[in-house]
Amino acid sequence: MLVQSFLLAIRSIWSNKMRSFLTMLGIIIGVAAVIILVGLVNGQMSYMTEQFASMGTNRINVSITNLRTRSVDVDRMYEFYEDNEAYFDGMSPSVPISGGTVKIGNESLDSTSVTGISEDYLDIIGKNLEAGRFIQYADITSRSKVCVIGYYLATEYFKTPSAATGENIRINGESYTIVGVVERQTSESDELEEGGSDDFVYLPYTAALKLSRNGTVGSYVFTMRDTSQTDLVKTLIGDFLYPIMKNEDLYKITAMSEMLDSMNSMISMMSLLLGGIAGISLLVAGVGVMNIMLVSVTERTREIGIRKSLGAKRGTILQQFVIEAAVTSMMGGLIGITLGCILTKIVGKAVMDIDASATPGSILVSFGVSVGIGLLFGYMPAARASRLNPIDALRSD
Template sequence: MLQSFKMALKSIWGNKMRSFLTMLGIIIGVASVIILVSLVNGQMSYMTEQFTSMGTNQINVNVTNLSSRSVTVDQMYQFYEDNKNLFSQMTPKVSLSATLKNGTESLTNTTVSGVSEEYLDMKDQTLDSGRFLQYSDVLSRQKVCVAGYYVAWELYGGAEKAIGQTIKINGYAYQIIGVVSRQDEDELKAGGSDDVLYLPYSSAAKLNNTADINSYVFATADMDHSVEAKEAINSFLYGIFKDEDLYRINAMSELLNSLNSMMSMMSMMLGGIAGISLLVAGVGVMNIMLVSVTERTREIGIRKALGAKKRNIMQQFVIEAAVTSSLGGVVGILVGSVATTIIGSAMGMNATPTPGAVMVSFSVSVGIGLLFGYMPARRAADLNPIDALRSE
């Protein structure tokens, strides 16, 4: 075995250019698999982080209140209190399309939401300055609000400077009582995660000129019971509306699971497409090994005449094919790893070679060497020693 390995290396080194061209297909195939799979996994990690920041334990509920069938905030809170074993937090939510102004400065892309005093904890966020909304603010419809970091900097020049200042929301004056800590460490931008404003949902409903609140957010007490929690909400709302078309329940954990399944399928599909190049490379290995057998027919005849057995000849050529594809696999791993890091950085995401992609692509490359090296090796082993010796 060791002797066959040494002979394989000697043969590869003796035909450097031919060996490199044979390996090139393996190198491209292995690198392609690693790059594509790693980039998909990097994108999946990024999207998972985005979902996590939105709260994977959250369930969003939207209802369509009718004059004959409707659900009130008090009813939703009573349901929440009756199911504390399933839910840790709950807040009504009112979305506003608003223009924010401070003097001549204005913002039009800010996400303005009416929420309860529990919303900050639900989002797992902290305050940079001031305080968050309190139950008393909601109860008395106080004209107070909590600004995102971008809003504070853009309109007032800093978080501390914004505290106590007046901001106009669609022309109505509100006092800023707090500033949320910065969420996006890379940049502050309009429409980003820091371009937000929170006010009491009771005040937001008044701004919207509506008495009905149609959106609620629940936080599950345990991620493992998210399906049970969703079913409880569904049962409660169906008992009121008697029509599933009048409400919608979306569990973030289910959306994340669906996303992960789709991305995993895409990763496998792209890996399979890239793997086709490995199959093509295997044909190249087989062709080169057939050429090698033809060139070394006389050498095979001499070895057989000196007592080499059939299995020895097969072993020599199979090992040579496996070593060729293995070396190509190693180079492909290095090329794929470097390329993945460079491409990931260029695309602005953290893409690193995944151990699974590396192991699978390398194993396939070695397997292809063994598989496609078998036929040339079998042909060499079946040569008649007398005919082989007479070969020129």
Template sequence: MLLIDTFILALKNIWSNKMRTILTMLGIIIGVTAVIVIVGLGNGMTESVRESFSSMGINSMSVSIWGRGSSRNATVEYMYQVVEDNRQYLSAISPNVQIGSQVVKEGRDVYRYTGVYGVNEDYISMANYTIADGRGLQYMDIKENKYVCVIGDYLAREAFNGNAVGEDIKVGSYRFRIVGVLSPKSNDPELQEGGEDDRIYVPYTVALRINQKSIVDTYTVIMADENYANQAKAAVENALYAIYEDEDAYYVYSMSELLEQMNQTISMVVMVLTLIAGISLLVGGIGIMNIMLVSVSERTREIGIRKAMGARETTILFQFVVEAGTTSALGGLIGILLGYSLSAAATAAVPLIMPGEAVTINPGTTAVLVSFGISVGIGVIFGFLPARRAARLNPIEALRYE
């Protein structure tokens, strides 16, 4: 009953000094709002990165080979055998040969951002594509160096109005027959130009011929189980070391490893920004202590009367601590509401400011509860000193106070 009466009394005192209370709570409001928005942004960026990596395949590895002047080379057949010998860790592999030539349709329309890659017959499924029309690349296309290709949804719609199979398209001065069209990975047309739906895949043997190269220096490897990413990476590295006997001759990295590094970077940035935002909470606590000291001075006579009528020190202490806690709690609640409002507004604004980007700013329940708890805790801690001062006032001196 004492707690309820004290809480009601605290609300009355706060209400009687509305403007002063709002100014006092401002530091708490700004701090809680900033923490919620920053944590929400961090969560949104982490989720967005995870979704991006999921579309590329978290279970994939990229292998780059430089050779460092070695007389021996890791051939395609050797890399295939590496996968075959490590089936418990590796499930598929494809050479990846990029062609830098411009893409032209009928000598008129030029598609400057279209990526052209030489791959094998397994790459389409490895990259989580599905065939929407026609067929994918086949083993005989690779073996016989056929000038055929599979194109992405964006190019099929933009260049051929959705009827691409059987048509020809030029990559530089080389003409390719389109044998298949891929299903789109993105539903947003603005995301497709230059993206994963704006691609051309040709037999890697043809890509080597166009680039006038005889050795493949980049591979995409799929792990059998991403939980064994370290073992899968070690299997590939050991096989390459056996060829080159030089760790600087190649580089192997997994998408899951890259994802973890990016998440750690985001978490570190969010933590630093949250600590900076926490300074506002500290400033808010100092403001609460300052205003409570003023309140004690203003209500000295009231405190004297209450103590003269038998109020104990603990009762006076409890009253002022509850008032300080209530003030900071109200500031925390307003900060939470403002934080959620700004988060929702930012979520809607991001696609408008950066077309093609979509980040859901969601602070999560834990961040909200922690920030609210800290705001209340700061009010109680910084309100304790003025409350103790009020509780220790001499009732006779307090009654004489003017």
């Protein structure tokens, strides 16, 4: 009986192709919209996770506003680090040179970031050298005018990383010798560009302090041994800083892992919200299914009367029309899934430049909802058909 009802549903849909397609259109759009939106949001989440992972989820950034009467010098921070090495893998002061102008030959580069760091910074960021050497402890103590540059500067202005070592650049009018080049940080498929992640200069932080005319370091980067101890380590740093600064507003402790968790939570909420908004179109499509099924019942009143007069039970008529509505929705759902999977990849790459793909969860949920809508909104017209009086149905024109 179920097989026969299914075949009758297919025959009915095929005999009214245009009407059936328009009925399915709402389901197709709704299912495709849910899959595309959820896929794009998840693709964006994966991209953000990769970006944070490249920044180091085991890092903790500490910013301090040093005052004349309350300040934390570098030596004191290193003492704290050495006393708590069981929790830390590395530490480096960070001295950004705001408004620093880099000059290579006759070219002035305003977008290049200039930062003073320690000899441990390369290990902290998890990168390797492409050529030359990195900043050394001797460079820190002697305030040597040496620097390490990014891959973009080396290839753009010196052709190769090897050729860049030993050359000079000027920073705020002072000459610095290039002693090393950091490996490329962007992927090979991405173009190197001015102001990008490969456009930077690293100096000894002592030289950077002198260059910026700032006597104290206000930023530090720590790496933890165990990211599960993030809260403990933050408390440890806070307990060290508060007795010195006596005001929590004068320092800020930021864990990259917490920022990643917060970002993922926000994106997940956005994914649910967008999926819900797209799901509204499925409800609208359900109303369309119900209307078309009501029209179908009206058109087939005589057929229903004949079937009932030949002994068809009320449940049989109900089953036939419910299955027809469910098959219509199911076919629309399958077309919507196919369309959604294809468009998710195309839109992700062409519009947002991310690798996005349909998620199994969104496919299952949207397909289940589409079939459920067919059953739910198809029941009322089916129930109406099953209640028709055979004599009245046969008299219908």
